[in-house]
Every structure is written in C-alpha cells, then in structure tokens.
Amino acid sequence: MKLWLAILAAIGGAALGVPVTAVxxxxxxxxxALGDSLATGAQPAPSxxxxxxxAANGTNRGYVDDLYAAERTKMPNLRLRNFGCGxxxxxxxxxxxxxxxxxxxxxxSSQLDQAVAFLQAHRGQIAFITIDVGxxxxxxxxxxxxxxxxxxxxxxHLRDAAGSNVPIVGMNYYxxxxxxxxxxxxxxxxxxxxxxxxxxxxxxxxxxxxxxxDPEADVLNAFSTTDLTxxxxxxxxxxxxxxxxxxxxxxxxxxxNDAVYAAVAQAxxxxxxxx
Numbered sequence: 001m002k003l004w005l006a007i008l009a010a011i012g013g014a015a016l017g018v019p020v021t022a023v024x025x026x027x028x029x030x031x032x033a034l035g036d037s038l039a040t041g042a043q044p045a046p047s048x049x050x051x052x053x054x055a056a057n058g059t060n061r062g063y064v065d066d067l068y069a070a071e072r073t074k075m076p077n078l079r080l081r082n083f084g085c086g087x088x089x090x091x092x093x094x095x096x097x098x099x100x101x102x103x104x105x106x107x108x109s110s111q112l113d114q115a116v117a118f119l120q121a122h123r124g125q126i127a128f129i130t131i132d133v134g135x136x137x138x139x140x141x142x143x144x145x146x147x148x149x150x151x152x153x154x155x156x157h158l159r160d161a162a163g164s165n166v167p168i169v170g171m172n173y174y175x176x177x178x179x180x181x182x183x184x185x186x187x188x189x190x191x192x193x194x195x196x197x198x199x200x201x202x203x204x205x206x207x208x209x210x211x212x213x214d215p216e217a218d219v220l221n222a223f224s225t226t227d228l229t230x231x232x233x234x235x236x237x238x239x240x241x242x243x244x245x246x247x248x249x250x251x252x253x254x255x256x257n258d259a260v261y262a263a264v265a266q267a268x269x270x271x272x273x274x275x
Contacts, residue, residue, distance in 0.1 A: 028079045029125045031071060033064040034093065034115050034158075035132040039084025041065055042255045044247055061258050064130065066265030071127070078127060083115045089136035090150035112154055119161035128167040129158060130268065134205065135173050144204060155212040169268060171217035172205040175225060176254040179242040183249075188228055188236070195226045195238060217264060 033039050041062020059065075068080040085104035088111060091097070096110035106114050119126055133154070137146045158168055175198045182191055202220045209216040223245065228236040235243065243249035245260045256264075 025077050027125065028077050029075065029127045030118075030122055031064075031068055031078060031080050031127050032115060032119060032129045032162075033080070033082040033084055033131070034111060034129070034154075035064075035084040036088040036136055037084075037086035037255060038062065038132050038135075039064050039082065039130075040086055041261060042086050043257065044251045044253045044255075061261060063256075063261045063264040063268070066262045067130070067268050070265060075127065081115075081118055083111050083118075085111055087136055087140075088133060089140065089142060090133050090147050090154060091137065091142050093133055094150045094154055112157055116157055116161040119158070123161075123163060126162050126166045128169065129162060130169050130171075131155075131158070132171045132173075138201075144201075147204075148208070151208050152212060155209070155214060159212070168212075168214045169217065170205070170209045170214055171264070172202050172220050174219050174223040174242070174246070174256075176242055176246050176248040178225070179239050179248045182236065182239045191236060191239070192226075192228060195228070198225050217268065219264065 039062065041059040041064065043059055043061070062084075064080070064082050064084065068078070072078045083104075085092075085106075088104075093111045096106065096113070104111070119129075131154070134147045134151060137143055137150075142150075155168065155170075159166075162168065175194070178191060178194060178198075181194055185191075198220060202218070202225075206216060223241045224237045225241075227238050231237055231240050233240065246256050247253035
C-alpha cells in the first residue's frame, strides 16, 4: 500500500485522458507496453509466452499484466500488446540486436520499430502506453550517455506514432544492488554514497521524461533508497526494502515480486481517466 501511494504521489496531477471515447465498445482498443524484463513481469520462474512474444523469463504477473487486468474491468474491449523483452536496453530497443530480436519475436527489426508499426496501424485505438527501459544500459554497456541519446528518440517516435493525446507513462528504477553492497561491506558510508548516486540517476530519468512531456512513476523513492534508518532486523531500511520487495536477498535475482508488480500497476491504474 505504501509503495503504490508513494508512486501515485510522485506522478499525481498528471491526469491521463485516453482519446478513445468515440470508439464503439465492440471495437478493440489497446494498451501498448514496451520495456525490459520488468515489462515482462520477470521473476525466478520458467520462461513463458506473453501475448505472442517469447518474453525471456517472463510471467503473467508483472505490472503490465496487472494493469491490463484492472483496466479491462472498465473497458471490456481493451486488449494488451506487450512488446517487452528481458535484457532490452535503449540501444537495442531503438536499433535492434541479437539475441533479443529473435528471442522476443521481433521478426524484422527492433522492439521500437515493431511497436511503432502497431501504433500506426491502430491509430485512434490506442488507450495508453507504458515504458520502462535504461537499466540494462547501466549494467551491460552504454551507460548514461546511451540513455541520454536514445530515450528521447524512443519517446519521440512513440509520440509521433500514437498521436498527441495518447498517454505515455514511464518509470524509473529501484537499485537491487544496495543489498549485496551492504552484506559484503556493512559500510553505511558506502551505502549512503551509492544511494546518492541513485538519486542523481533518478533525476536524470526525470529530466528525460519531463522533456518529452510524459509522467514518470517514481519507483526509486518508493523503495526508500536514501533511508538508512536501522530496522528491528538490523538492516538499513533501504536494504530491507530490497530484501522484502525483490528476489535479490532470497534468490540473488534483481526482479520485483508479485506484491511490488501489483503495487506499481495500481499506481498507474489510479491515474487513468478512462472512458
């Protein structure tokens, strides 16, 4: 509950009107999702088929799936098209690149190209778009310069394809590596310095989404990233959040658990002024 309220507060005030009110109830309208493994709902679980895409290590329990289920109760004609792909970076989302293309079902081009083609083919039937991307740039190459160069281009292409009134909502990231840092060093100063870097990175993502005129879910701060207050279990609060809300401490896996995926979805759901 606290998590989704924090995210909601961060992006509150951005009423997300959906320009599909004139579409008949019998005509499909679409929720289009782009992103990395969080968009696929990745957890320590077997790979699975998600909406026609072979989403690596995906589940049907991610924030995209939860948001779709909630919105479909109000729009029975809503359909989901999830282009998410585990491991996707801004570079591969924009330009493609093995092994993501074949594994995730992009037949001829990148995730962005596939999504743009879908948006153009269904213009006037798009309810809203969500996107999360950038974490892989920080871990597998490219870093901040790649995100700065690629994310604005991705958002511009989505806006051009979808139209000026379709909501596009992004999100920033929590830092799962606070936990191993703490357990390997028990150094509060190092933990504080790492959290400060996370906040700076959060501001960087904020600026890119704001420049595009798109709201952003503040997941980083919802994880109490800068709060080092010692808890009854002896862990700093920011480390405890990672252990409670992700699989990092129990399975060495960076991904969120069911409760957090559901909370993120609920935060998005509360903002949509749907028909």
